Amino acid sequence: MSGRSKEGKILLLQGNEALAEGALAAGCRFFAGYPITPASEIAEHMALKLPALGGTFIQMEDEIASMGAVIGASLAGVKAMTATSGPGFSLMQENIGYACMAETPCVVVNVMRGGPSTGLPTLASQGDVMQARWGTHGDHPVIVLAVSCVRDCFELTVFAFNLAEKYRVPVIILSDEVVAHTRETFVPPPPGEIEVVDRLKPAVPPEWYRPYEDTGTGVPPMAAFGDGYRHHVTGLTHDERGFPTQRSDEIDALMRRLFRKITQGFHEIQRVESYRMEDAEVAVIAYGSVARSARRAVLEARERGVKAGLLQLITLFPFPRRCVEKVLKQCRAVLVPEMNIGQISREVKRVHRGSSRVETLNRVDGRLITPREISDCLIKMYY
Amino acid sequence: MAEGMTGLVHKYLRHDKKFPHIWCPGCGNGIVLGSLIRAIDRLGLDKNKVALVSGIGCSGRMTTYADFNTLHTTHGRALTFATGLKLSREELTVIVIMGDGDATAIGGNHYIHTARRNVDMTAIIVNNQVYGMTGGQYSPTTPYGARTTTTPYGMVEHAFDISALAVAADASYVARCTVYHAALLDQLIEAGIRKKGFSSVEVLSNCHTQFGRRNKMASPVKMLEWFKENAVRMQAASKMKPEERAGKFIIGVLADSERPSYNEEYERARERARGIRNEPKPPARCEG
Numbered sequence A: 001m002s003g004r005s006k007e008g009k010i011l012l013l014q015g016n017e018a019l020a021e022g023a024l025a026a027g028c029r030f031f032a033g034y035p036i037t038p039a040s041e042i043a044e045h046m047a048l049k050l051p052a053l054g055g056t057f058i059q060m061e062d063e064i065a066s067m068g069a070v071i072g073a074s075l076a077g078v079k080a081m082t083a084t085s086g087p088g089f090s091l092m093q094e095n096i097g098y099a100c101m102a103e104t105p106c107v108v109v110n111v112m113r114g115g116p117s118t119g120l121p122t123l124a125s126q127g128d129v130m131q132a133r134w135g136t137h138g139d140h141p142v143i144v145l146a147v148s149c150v151r152d153c154f155e156l157t158v159f160a161f162n163l164a165e166k167y168r169v170p171v172i173i174l175s176d177e178v179v180a181h182t183r184e185t186f187v188p189p190p191p192g193e194i195e196v197v198d199r200l201k202p203a204v205p206p207e208w209y210r211p212y213e214d215t216g217t218g219v220p221p222m223a224a225f226g227d228g229y230r231h232h233v234t235g236l237t238h239d240e241r242g243f244p245t246q247r248s249d250e251i252d253a254l255m256r257r258l259f260r261k262i263t264q265g266f267h268e269i270q271r272v273e274s275y276r277m278e279d280a281e282v283a284v285i286a287y288g289s290v291a292r293s294a295r296r297a298v299l300e301a302r303e304r305g306v307k308a309g310l311l312q313l314i315t316l317f318p319f320p321r322r323c324v325e326k327v328l329k330q331c332r333a334v335l336v337p338e339m340n341i342g343q344i345s346r347e348v349k350r351v352h353r354g355s356s357r358v359e360t361l362n363r364v365d366g367r368l369i370t371p372r373e374i375s376d377c378l379i380k381m382y383y
Numbered sequence B: 001m002a003e004g005m006t007g008l009v010h011k012y013l014r015h016d017k018k019f020p021h022i023w024c025p026g027c028g029n030g031i032v033l034g035s036l037i038r039a040i041d042r043l044g045l046d047k048n049k050v051a052l053v054s055g056i057g058c059s060g061r062m063t064t065y066a067d068f069n070t071l072h073t074t075h076g077r078a079l080t081f082a083t084g085l086k087l088s089r090e091e092l093t094v095i096v097i098m099g100d101g102d103a104t105a106i107g108g109n110h111y112i113h114t115a116r117r118n119v120d121m122t123a124i125i126v127n128n129q130v131y132g133m134t135g136g137q138y139s140p141t142t143p144y145g146a147r148t149t150t151t152p153y154g155m156v157e158h159a160f161d162i163s164a165l166a167v168a169a170d171a172s173y174v175a176r177c178t179v180y181h182a183a184l185l186d187q188l189i190e191a192g193i194r195k196k197g198f199s200s201v202e203v204l205s206n207c208h209t210q211f212g213r214r215n216k217m218a219s220p221v222k223m224l225e226w227f228k229e230n231a232v233r234m235q236a237a238s239k240m241k242p243e244e245r246a247g248k249f250i251i252g253v254l255a256d257s258e259r260p261s262y263n264e265e266y267e268r269a270r271e272r273a274r275g276i277r278n279e280p281k282p283p284a285r286c287e288g
Helices: A015-025 A040-049 A063-075 A086-101 A129-134 A150-167 A177-181 A248-263 A289-303 A321-330 A344-351 A371-382 B002-012 B029-043 B059-065 B078-088 B100-106 B108-117 B162-168 B182-194 B220-230 B234-238 B262-273
Strands: A011-014 A030-033 A056-059 A080-084 A106-114 A120-124 A143-146 A170-176 A183-186 A232-234 A272-275 A282-286 A308-313 A315-317 A333-338 A357-362 B050-054 B069-072 B093-099 B121-127 B173-178 B198-204 B231-233 B249-256
Touching: A011 A015, A015 A040, A015 A080, A015 A106, A015 A150, A015 A170, A015 A177, A030 A040, A030 A063, A030 B078, A040 A056, A040 A080, A056 B078, A063 A080, A063 A086, A063 A106, A063 B078, A063 B108, A080 A086, A086 A106, A086 A129, A086 A170, A106 A150, A106 A177, A120 A177, A129 A143, A129 A170, A129 A315, A143 A150, A150 A170, A150 A177, A150 A183, A170 A177, A232 B059, A282 A289, A282 A321, A282 A371, A289 A308, A289 A333, A289 A371, A308 A321, A308 A371, A321 A344, A333 A344, A333 A371, A344 A357, A357 A371, B002 B029, B029 B059, B029 B093, B029 B121, B029 B182, B050 B059, B050 B078, B059 B069, B059 B093, B069 B078, B078 B093, B078 B108, B078 B121, B078 B262, B093 B100, B100 B108, B100 B121, B100 B162, B108 B121, B108 B162, B108 B198, B121 B182, B162 B173, B162 B198, B162 B249, B173 B182, B173 B220, B182 B198, B182 B249, B220 B231, B231 B234, B234 B249
Parallel strands: A030 A056, A030 A080, A080 A106, A106 A170, A143 A170, A232 B069, A282 A308, A282 A333, A333 A357, B050 B069, B050 B093, B093 B121, B121 B198, B173 B198, B231 B249
Antiparallel strands: A011 A183, A106 A120, A143 A315, A272 A308, B173 B249
């Protein structure tokens, strides 16, 4: 980080640093991770900043361990995060499932690089979208956010922590190599102006506490270990008291509640940003760094007389179906550019019921899709 | 003794919530759990400040029955969860229960590194030399030549010495015992919990159902006799030749040293981050 973080000062940050700053602003005080390109700067920044804040940074022996430590910290009542890239994200999947099942708030950052396998450590990709959605085994809902710029990295990390705390879920942030390493100026908001949500704690005495009780919101209050509640936490399917169960009524109730708590929060979880959509006849649906190319492409296309617009997906999952449907209804053709062979485009096609065309533009050579490539497509689609 | 134990059962087990347990009659897990609660009682620990963490397997169910802050984690990963817990809430006394497969196969790496970091917690490894819950497959501690469901013609691999691994990784306290030597086990667990830093207590335990039946020890009594006859105290073992030690279980305290725990070291790093000058201390103990 260059320049000091005094109020109102302009900082020149890369995406990874802004993301770490966002986490600290959200109250994250525990980070466990394992070095991996292109995510390492997040760990480095946390290692630098956490100790003075009374927090803890630890470099674990692998990503499995990192995710385990993050869950342990969260159960102790501390906001916790880890960050990795594709290969490490694969290793984390086991314990991400545990966090879903045991309803442990935490934030997992995946700075996407080319894959499969070791792939392209230093080049960008959006190949992990479906892994973020379905990476861990078992039926489960998940919240996945996509960042596209330095400002996003800060603000959406705060948002991710707030959602994790409010809904007691792991929240996955998908970044990519371009966003992670691009430096931009950024003025962090004064701490007082950042909305920070903390998990609900039980208000009942320990003997009344049911750690997995169904509440109106579907989110039970969460006691920390050491608070005197002495509850049980397990990855096994459990009853309201947290103990393993094989009773079909209890299993069904748990599974449906896990989904319902997210469904009930769609209105605040699902975020999109519309750009020049008012009179658009053709639209781009994009996310992550590609959304920035798309924004420029919309301007270029409009200069050529094309009524183009952009729907930027900030929340990828739960898939913002209503917003996408609206665009599909309004426009005669929709373009979904992605740095993969088509992952979100499949979701767009899945919800598509109208007569508009859905086209894809895919790059899997480790390079960002350029504005020109997108605007060329828009022009072809329009005329 | 009997009445005292009933009192402890009521005090430390979730007797009104989660019984009957899932263990086979005569299982060594009960002896280990008994030793653990006796040790905790003797130490006078506040139940609200004890976190019992376990992995997956028969021993992993111990957390369900004990009335502490209990955490039943994923297979092999108990130490990683426990690390996050201990580093975030230092006042908790963290005790981790693992099986032999848990600690040395799927979780072997975590075991080595948690010992090396000297995170202040006590790992109790219930070593029954087999994967009991999944039907009796061989584990990294199954003795050479033993029959299991995946070594129908005899075990061809050589067993891991769990405690030697902990000694090599520089754990502050390393001890081994068997479920036959329950009184000793009480003492070893108590000393392990008392120790600042990483303590490893390996307990040879009987799985007569899955291991004993296939190795001519089909009852708990036969297996306990096997432990009794082959256990050698640390002092006696040091006078034995290597070939005499083959097939013996060396019990007692195998390592005991003083080294700052991870929490202590990290607190000093926090001070340095705040501008307080305290250069890293040289290691408290020398190599060799």
